Amino acid sequence: MSSVELLPLPTAPVERWGVHEVTWTGPSDGNPFADVALRVAYRYRNRVVTVDGFYDGDGVYRARFMPDRVGRWEYVTSSSAPELDGHRGSFECVAPGPGNHGPVGVHGAHHFAYADGTRYDCIGTTCYHWTYESKEIQELTLASLRSAPFDKMRMCLLPTDGMRPERLPFVGSAPGSVDVGRFDPAFFQHFEARIADLLELGIQADLILFHPYDRGVWGFDRMTPDEDAAYLRYVVARLAAYRNVWWSLSNEYDFNREKTIADWDRLLQLVQRFDPYQRLRSIHNGTKMYEVFTPYDFSKPWITHQSVQHWDGAEVAAWRACPKPVVIDEIGYEGNAGRRWGNLTADELVHRFWQGMTLGGYVGHGESFVDRETRAWISVGGRLYGESPARLAFLRDVMAGLPRLPDGDVDPDRCVVHYLGDRRPSAVELDLPVGPPYSFELIDTVAMTITPLPTAYSGRCRIPLPARPYLALRGTR
Amino acid sequence: MTEVERWAVFERAVDGGPAVVEFRHESGEGAYVESFTDADRQMLRFMPDLEGSWHYTLAGEAHSFVCTPPTTRGPVRRVGSGLRWADCTPYHPLTTTWFGSADNWSEACRALAASPFSRVRLRALPSMLDRLDAQVQDLLAVEVGAEILIPAGDAAVIRELVNRLAAYRNVTWCLDAAGDVRALAELIAECDSSRHLISVHAAVDPGVPWLTHLSVPLENLRGVSALRRDYGKPVHVDACGYEGDGSTPATSLTGQEMLTRIWEGTVRGAHVAHGEWYVDRDGGPWSGGGARPTGVVAQRLRLLREVLDELPDGVEPIDDYRDAPTLAVPGSYYLQYLGEHRFPERTFSLPAGTYQVEVLDVWNHSVRRTHQTVGDTLTVRLPGTQYQAIQIRRTT
Numbered sequence: 001m002s003s004v005e006l007l008p009l010p011t012a013p014v015e016r017w018g019v020h021e022v023t024w025t026g027p028s029d030g031n032p033f034a035d036v037a038l039r040v041a042y043r044y045r046n047r048v049v050t051v052d053g054f055y056d057g058d059g060v061y062r063a064r065f066m067p068d069r070v071g072r073w074e075y076v077t078s079s080s081a082p083e084l085d086g087h088r089g090s091f092e093c094v095a096p097g098p099g100n101h102g103p104v105g106v107h108g109a110h111h112f113a114y115a116d117g118t119r120y121d122c123i124g125t126t127c128y129h130w131t132y133e134s135k136e137i138q139e140l141t142l143a144s145l146r147s148a149p150f151d152k153m154r155m156c157l158l159p160t161d162g163m164r165p166e167r168l169p170f171v172g173s174a175p176g177s178v179d180v181g182r183f184d185p186a187f188f189q190h191f192e193a194r195i196a197d198l199l200e201l202g203i204q205a206d207l208i209l210f211h212p213y214d215r216g217v218w219g220f221d222r223m224t225p226d227e228d229a230a231y232l233r234y235v236v237a238r239l240a241a242y243r244n245v246w247w248s249l250s251n252e253y254d255f256n257r258e259k260t261i262a263d264w265d266r267l268l269q270l271v272q273r274f275d276p277y278q279r280l281r282s283i284h285n286g287t288k289m290y291e292v293f294t295p296y297d298f299s300k301p302w303i304t305h306q307s308v309q310h311w312d313g314a315e316v317a318a319w320r321a322c323p324k325p326v327v328i329d330e331i332g333y334e335g336n337a338g339r340r341w342g343n344l345t346a347d348e349l350v351h352r353f354w355q356g357m358t359l360g361g362y363v364g365h366g367e368s369f370v371d372r373e374t375r376a377w378i379s380v381g382g383r384l385y386g387e388s389p390a391r392l393a394f395l396r397d398v399m400a401g402l403p404r405l406p407d408g409d410v411d412p413d414r415c416v417v418h419y420l421g422d423r424r425p426s427a428v429e430l431d432l433p434v435g436p437p438y439s440f441e442l443i444d445t446v447a448m449t450i451t452p453l454p455t456a457y458s459g460r461c462r463i464p465l466p467a468r469p470y471l472a473l474r475g476t477r
Numbered sequence: 478m479t480e481v482e483r484w485a486v487f488e489r490a491v492d493g494g495p496a497v498v499e500f501r502h503e504s505g506e507g508a509y510v511e512s513f514t515d516a517d518r519q520m521l522r523f524m525p526d527l528e529g530s531w532h533y534t535l536a537g538e539a540h541s542f543v544c545t546p547p548t549t550r551g552p553v554r555r556v557g558s559g560l561r562w563a564d565c566t567p568y569h570p571l572t573t574t575w576f577g578s579a580d581n582w583s584e585a586c587r588a589l590a591a592s593p594f595s596r597v598r599l600r601a602l603p604s605m606l607d608r609l610d611a612q613v614q615d616l617l618a619v620e621v622g623a624e625i626l627i628p629a630g631d632a633a634v635i636r637e638l639v640n641r642l643a644a645y646r647n648v649t650w651c652l653d654a655a656g657d658v659r660a661l662a663e664l665i666a667e668c669d670s671s672r673h674l675i676s677v678h679a680a681v682d683p684g685v686p687w688l689t690h691l692s693v694p695l696e697n698l699r700g701v702s703a704l705r706r707d708y709g710k711p712v713h714v715d716a717c718g719y720e721g722d723g724s725t726p727a728t729s730l731t732g733q734e735m736l737t738r739i740w741e742g743t744v745r746g747a748h749v750a751h752g753e754w755y756v757d758r759d760g761g762p763w764s765g766g767g768a769r770p771t772g773v774v775a776q777r778l779r780l781l782r783e784v785l786d787e788l789p790d791g792v793e794p795i796d797d798y799r800d801a802p803t804l805a806v807p808g809s810y811y812l813q814y815l816g817e818h819r820f821p822e823r824t825f826s827l828p829a830g831t832y833q834v835e836v837l838d839v840w841n842h843s844v845r846r847t848h849q850t851v852g853d854t855l856t857v858r859l860p861g862t863q864y865q866a867i868q869i870r871r872t873t
Binding site for chain 1: 501502503505506507508509532654664666667668669670672681682683685686707708709
């Protein structure tokens with residue numbers, strides 16, 4: 001026998017950062033979700049990455065894995081069920097295809113980049129329950145996203161108290177008759193297809209794993225620690241291999257009175273333990289818009305970035321004291337809802353974006369028009385009606401074009417950006433770095449125009465302005 | 478046919494330039510080994526961890542060897558939040574710190590062999606990998622583990638280091654927190670055919686799955702309990718200070734303080750490293766590369782060594798006694814440490830039975846042993862002095 005003959009036969013090649021999936025047949029009696037442990041150890045050279053397999057119904061077990069090195073990967077299963085144990089296989093990981101930049105990770109202290117080094121812009125939006133809508137609305141949402149500037153989507157796995165969907169992550173469809181010890185593979189198969197759709201559009205899926213809008217109706221906000229752990233383990237086993245997945249442990253975590261900070265610590269740590277890739281991981285606070293602000297302690301090591309709800313983009317400067325990217329995922333939504341969080345003008349929303357992003361943070365979009373053909377975008381997706389997306393596309397382009405330092409911050413020696421806000425000054429006094437003068441342009445964030453100014457400036461200077469709001473100055477040299 | 482004992486070193490020279498070899502066990506399990514440069518020639522080293530036949534191809538030619546049953550317990554593996562030898566027996570190291578280079582090594586190695594320590598932290602100097610290689614072999618011969626501190630820096634040097642040392646079963650890796658820790662940890666994992674334990678000293682996030690355990694500097698050893706809870710991994714306290722008379726607070730701990738820190742952390746479930754820094758001792762401070770430990774703590778750790786060697790399998794920290802750290806196998810074994818506090822007595826709730834009760838005077842290195850029959854509670858009288866531990870073992 002030679003070493004070559006002992007090599008497991010390879011299956012079809014997989015792109016770097018793509019998904020390798022294997023399927024086996026195993027026990028279907030009892031509760032396979034709880035009774036059967038399946039782990040798969042993938043090996044590149046000597047480095048082993050171990051993932052949880054999962055039960056996909058009808059006696060079918062799967063494992064999903066994202067290879068991150070080009071070359072041969074081998075795998076071997078270990079399982080409590082003899083028929084799932086000791087299976088070996090291999091595949092070749094090949095170079096990524098066009099548009100595949102790998103997963104997004106933290107870059108420097110306050111920014112993001114794809115694994116291949118490409119900058120990630122991070123202009124997100126929110127459609128909490130778009131995957132629960134009709135097929136037509138879901139397709140409409142994807143069509144809307146195709147022509148929108150957004151590269152991240154915040155979306156929930158679990159339904160709210162008022163929803164009565166046909167399918168849930170768990171088996172059962174009516175409050176009181178759900179078995180949280182069993183998962184519904186069909187729900188997840190559909191959900192995964194939507195994550196893959198977002199991936200195709202270059203959009204990160206920021207998955208909200210818990211939320212407080214259950215209020216005990218389904219009981220998903222007050223499961224036992226073991227039930228929470230089993231849910232998280234199953235979700236991570238199924239979804240973590242998709243390179244566009246992020247974990248948001250909870251929306252408005254502090255509005256769930258059934259859980260303590262210690263609970264959230266534990267649940268975040270569990271996700272970290274289950275996740276072989278260490279996808280971006282955070283937890284989002286509530287504010288009742290302008291009322292309260294009790295963000296989670298983002299300095300805890302299991303947090304990768306600061307997923308903040310707050311109304312004021314100017315606070316970014318203070319939050320940057322914590323060396324993790326600041327993402328104001330909810331800053332208020334453009335719309336005409338009956339609540340303060342959902343009836344901002346486009347001017348006001350885009351103003352808040354410019355404030356936060358010129359300070360080195362990131363801001364998320366949302367829209368809540370309640371009297372149009374499709375319901376509020378933040379809840380169901382559908383169609384976008386507002387004026388902010390076009391202006392945010394303009395903002396995204398401006399931010400992407402700024403010269404940056406290796407850590408991702410704007411390089412002040414080459415470029416200054418000064419956002420002038422919602423006032424209408426006739427001139428502004430700036431204290432610029434001395435040395436060669438900066439050529440200035442006037443950016444109109446509403447009209448989306450960039451106009452060169454006739455004079456260059458450096459040091460202490462006074463720049464005349466047209467006395468209207470929502471302007472920015474960009475100086476480059 | 479060549480025979481190699483399980484967990485021993487298969488080694489051979491290769492002709493020509495650097496070589497990469499895939500070793501393949503009869504089960505299908507594989508390992509990847511890169512050669513390293515040793516005095517102008519290329520060497521391959523590999524530690525087989527499965528018995529039976531291993532095959533490999535070198536320069537187009539098929540070779541094989543047979544792996545025979547072991548006579549050692551193998552390398553150390555992480556199992557949950559504990560450490561075990563590869564043969565599954567529990568591992569309770571007692572570590573010291575020796576950051577020297579070459580001077581004093583032969584005396585230091587002899588001192589280690591005669592000491593209560595079973596593991597030593599060594600610094601890898603990129604220019605002296607052959608010296609480090611010899612030191613690791615010396616330590617292997619006296620069954621002492623070698624924690625290799627790898628400085629942040631050149632990936633090529635780290636690759637050479639790992640290719641050279643990975644086949645020694647007594648090695649573990651500890652990275653510097655500076656630099657791209659993930660990239661370095663993955664590089665080491667790719668090259669390390671023995672899959673040794675790996676940590677980052679003072680890691681920003683020790684929870685990542687590519688680190689097997691925590692390596693932390695920690696002065697207040699009460700913090701061990703929270704670290705174990707938060708990360709569910711083994712905890713090594715690499716640096717809790719040094720017994721000595723150095724010029725910094727960290728290098729001038731009294732013997733009592735050093736000893737109590739090690740006991741406190743150990744009974745909270747960590748592995749706490751010893752260090753010693755007496756400036757003017759013969760050969761210089763022990764932890765700076767001296768000839769032998771000369772302080773009072775190393776001797777007194779013999780008692781801890783005895784306790785560690787006799788710990789029953791499955792022992793874990795328990796929360797039942799909130800005012801004193803306690804290791805236990807509930808119902809059959811308890812080890813409680815009372816630190817600087819002078820309790821007159823301690824009471825335990827135990828199942829009815831007969832127990833051997835020991836009061837260990839950790840500082841004075843004395844043991845008072847009694848046998849007691851218990852209904853439901855046991856009260857242990859104490860001398861009212863500091864640094865006492867209580868060990869209770871069920872006999873019937």
